[in-house]
Amino acid sequence: MDYVYGPGRNHLFVPGPVNIPEPVIRAMNRNNEDYRSPAVPALTKTLIEDVKKIFKTTSGTPFLIPTTGTGAWESALTNTLSPGDRIVSFLIGQFSLLWIDQQQRLKFDVDVIESEWGRGANLDMLAMKLATDTAHTIKAICIVHNETATGVTNNLATVRNLLDEYNHPALLLVDGVSSICALDFRMDEWGVDVALTGSQKALSLPTGMGIICASPKALEASKTAKSVRVFFDWNDYLKFYKMGTYWPYTPSIQLLYGLRAALDLIFEEGLDNVIARHNRLGKATRLAVEAWGLKNCTQKEEWFSDTVTAVVVPPYIDSAEVVRRAWKRYNLSLGLGLNKVAGKVFRIGHLGNLNELQLLGCLSGVEMVLKDIGYPVKLGSGVGAAAAYLQNTTPMIPSRI
Template structure:
């Protein structure tokens, strides 16, 4: 029996997307490649709702995030970034390694820096070069909900606006051009429901001009090289992961066939069902209500519940995979992914399996009530 992958990525991949990888090898300097890559790029622009240039990096999501840093940030630049968990902390570290003067807006895990705090940071730093943020902090199950307001701050002095959307693009509404976002990226293995290894980064025209005029001293993640190769021949400067590109394009087809609005609505309904159902069972969400993520549901462990035993039992007995906590949260929370293909079946089986696992470990749960609550929410699908 296959695992039900309810991780915050990688996630379940549709069979048609997996089959797309079983394609005879082609020359990455051929017309066949041009057709594949250009099609994938144009569909990526539709998903990001951007007229900017999409570069499909053969890399993990971290590679795309690092590319955004080394192509924009120079030593001495002031950069504002909210931090509240593992991945925002890593991004802040990348910015510091690039030589930036990093202004961290730290908040307790499970919460977000408020928009007023971001505004205050801009008020106090008129010469800020960029605002970076991790839209969805996977480690804590929190999501920033004021992305549409940030352009009012960056517009003051044309500061760059960069969004790390690695774990959420395709699962929540993104209006890249409308919201004034200069650079955004994601990872294929998250809400796109594709295999890991392709990470798109989308760059608008004014940022592209800046990158072309100020290329970094690096080879693989030098985005200017990708821009030039695409302009000249619709190629990539380095050998891409061809089978993964076929799968990625098919994942884009799946997304656009469903329709972005329908896809986001499905994610939100399933997320509501997971939060409501698991709460009815007696588990409490880790993130504060106004900061909770749609695509990563983080839950506090019940008193005395041992992390590895719980997750191993859930995996071995019910073939359902969930993730544990990071760093200081290790052993304190577990995380359920709600992304990609997630639908009624995924939600109901996950809730049922978690309830049965807890019962096996000696905890009394309201499993039937939890399933009824979730089922009621899922009737909206």
């Protein structure tokens, strides 16, 4: 009934899709409904309103599109830009690479700023480009907030500051797939024009909903953007928003109720507490990696990611074997190293609806796998280091005090 059954829970520590909390699974356990009845628009209205909070925006307009992160990317680009437009994009890992590939295939003129994998976006180079672009040929800056392949978090505030410094009107488009609801993200404060995420990431839902938020400036741009689009066209959505029926085509009823439950859980915990929890779990993971004597793929602390840690293995070890063995022996799902870092890193995703003991179980599993494949780790060292930090910093569960 299940493929490749193993006893006990699967320990899901890929950086997406992530664990779905029970209340969300419950909320989605339902029959279909007529999406043209008054019930679904009433529900949708609360979602559109409340989803703004996870972007920290009041002026943005959200779109809940039945697609994935890849589709959300496409929606962000095609609604705001025209073929041939010059855009600046940062290549720092596999997901920024894929986005750039999409940008090129969508016929934009992509000005790629590349960094070594493991480093953040080269913002000095951006500054240079902005400084020289007095003609404002750059129409948009595209940046991944958190590169899921290397565990690198870029500094968006700095990007905004540079745009302001050079008084540059370029749109700021942000892939927040592995950041939003987990890392500090401030759409309005940072003047982000389009931000997006996918339901299966920090929101802890199944895959299937691309969540995009557009600033007034982005909406304005969508009126003249010449990229061809239909399925992803914001204007169809806006037309139905105006009518109060919300959906130009059929949404997933289950995901709507699931999103309602997911938001409720996040608001009950408090978005800032959710972000603090991610910081705590991220730091604990890094302490474990250090205790194992391994290196973080991320080269500097300023780029450390609180949602995913890419761990560099010694040259004599194949990181894919770590992942394989974790799954085959301990029912532990880790992330593979991708592309340039294939075989060199494995990844621990620590995002979404997750707590301390889940992470410590994962870290003890990683230790055992490392030992299994011949890396001389002291069992208990990483878990102990992580626990030492967590035991000092974990707050009491508010509802239980």
